[in-house]
Amino acid sequence: MIPAFYIFCLMVAVGVVLYLLDLRSRKKHPGQAAEPGGGQPAATPTCADTTCALHDLCPSEAIMQCAVSNEIVYYDDEELDAFKGRGARDYTEAEIEQFRDVLYTLKPADMLGWEQSVTKRGIVLPTSIRDEFIALYNDAKTSN
Structure with missing residues (x-):
């Protein structure tokens, strides 16, 4: 004992x-x-992040799987940098339309990279654009 x-x-x-x-x-x-x-710690967003846009896995896990570097890639969307630091509900209709113009010109393969780029630049997608992004991404994913 x-x-x-x-x-x-x-x-x-x-x-x-x-x-x-x-x-x-x-x-x-x-x-x-x-x-x-055992390398440098990596930033790990939580599933409660409002900037996440995927819902099959934890959104953050899906984005982190695609993140291979901290380099910011622009998708001909430099004008969106003006919205850095704004909340998801703080956009006018004209500003939301700027996001929409970029979103609907993206190739399906570039969608995750664009969302990750916007997040790294400190830009929060407007709520309606985030919802459209989710729908477009899921449609593109199921058609493959």
Whole structure:
């Protein structure tokens, strides 16, 4: 009975140490998770992000699967940079139409990259455009 007690105490001590190490690493890198290879931590958006646009997987997981670099790629949409920092409901109809013009000229293969590019640039898609993006992306995905 005594050896089982020692094993139990050892397991509790190891659990406490691992918990404290995890807590310490989270304080160093808030909002980030370590990469599996032990490299630099990568920013990990949450499923509650309002900028996510896919719904088969967690939207953030799907976008992160497509993210191979932090480089921002422009899709002939530099004019959208003027909307950096705006909320999803803070757009006029004319501004929403600018997003719509870009969205409907994208090739299906470029849709995820464009959404990721917009997010990296700090631009939140208007609510109606985000809904249209989801519908278009799902249509393009099912037609393949």
